[in-house]
Amino acid sequence: MADVAVAHDQHAAHHTSSGLSNVKLAMWLFLGSECLLFGGLISTYMLYRGRVNEGPRPGQIFDIPFTSVSSFVLLMSSLTMVLAVSAAQRKDDRNMNLWLTATALLGATFVGGQVYEFTAFYREGLGFTTSLFSSSFYTLTGFHGVHVTIGVIMLMSLVGINKRSKIHGDRAEVVEMVGLYWHFVDVVWIVIFTLVYLIPT
Amino acid sequence: MNTTTEHATEHDHADAHDHAMTDAKYIRIALILAAITALEVSTYYVDFGPLFLPSLLIMMVIKFVMVVSYFMHLKFDSKVFSLMFYTGLGLAISVYAVALATFKFFIS
Numbered sequence: 001m002a003d004v005a006v007a008h009d010q011h012a013a014h015h016t017s018s019g020l021s022n023v024k025l026a027m028w029l030f031l032g033s034e035c036l037l038f039g040g041l042i043s044t045y046m047l048y049r050g051r052v053n054e055g056p057r058p059g060q061i062f063d064i065p066f067t068s069v070s071s072f073v074l075l076m077s078s079l080t081m082v083l084a085v086s087a088a089q090r091k092d093d094r095n096m097n098l099w100l101t102a103t104a105l106l107g108a109t110f111v112g113g114q115v116y117e118f119t120a121f122y123r124e125g126l127g128f129t130t131s132l133f134s135s136s137f138y139t140l141t142g143f144h145g146v147h148v149t150i151g152v153i154m155l156m157s158l159v160g161i162n163k164r165s166k167i168h169g170d171r172a173e174v175v176e177m178v179g180l181y182w183h184f185v186d187v188v189w190i191v192i193f194t195l196v197y198l199i200p201t
Numbered sequence: 202m203n204t205t206t207e208h209a210t211e212h213d214h215a216d217a218h219d220h221a222m223t224d225a226k227y228i229r230i231a232l233i234l235a236a237i238t239a240l241e242v243s244t245y246y247v248d249f250g251p252l253f254l255p256s257l258l259i260m261m262v263i264k265f266v267m268v269v270s271y272f273m274h275l276k277f278d279s280k281v282f283s284l285m286f287y288t289g290l291g292l293a294i295s296v297y298a299v300a301l302a303t304f305k306f307f308i309s
Binding site: 018020024025028029031032033034035036038039040042043046047064068071072075076078079081082083086176179180183184186187190191193194195198199 | 222224227228231234235238241242244245254257258260261264265268269271272273274278279281282285286287288289290292293294296297300301304306
């Protein structure tokens, strides 16, 4: 009876008028709307990055080797995430938990790096209200950092819930949804890394 | 369920599960992404001249599309998902390009 219920749950998502999973549809709609949020923040930064009346300028303060390593770490977390989704689709719980944990650790490393970077910038005289550049920079990268932090919390929660075998419905789809959010956070950083750090003012 | 929906569901299931993306292929894509990132970083140290800005933007777009297409499976999933995402992205790019243009961003 329980098996029948689980089997029903696993396929219920596709029994919709569109024939598509409503959860997945909602997630892609959400990610589309997130493009507008980050588009606004990136545009504001692009407009204000040259507006420095006092405090350090972007080219004087950015540590490109450090940020490059952070970017690499986040990029590799996308690989571990997609391997977790792949393991979930194979119903390989052990590897799924392993890759999810690895993704969370890489994400936490990235956030740790961002906290270190913010602290270093603050000590060099770049406060939140120092200039229009600093305000727009901290707002953009801070929003992204919050998204990564939420992703890490979701990943660790997923591992905890999965260990208690309390994920209802299609487990692979749940992992895939968290994966979509995680990859989106990665693609936003791909844009931020190029436009904010690599292209000089 | 009507016939059209059944076809759509079968098609989506086929798309989602028959794209033959293996773990080895994911690792290969990650290595390509890492190589592109290394190239991007090299533009900071090596003078690319007038190619600096276009090459950086092209590499950024390639990385973006690769992650969205392969890691997020958009290339193999229903076109409706692509429509949802790329509509949001296109709207964001066009709205903010116009907003930046009003501040004479592209002229300066």
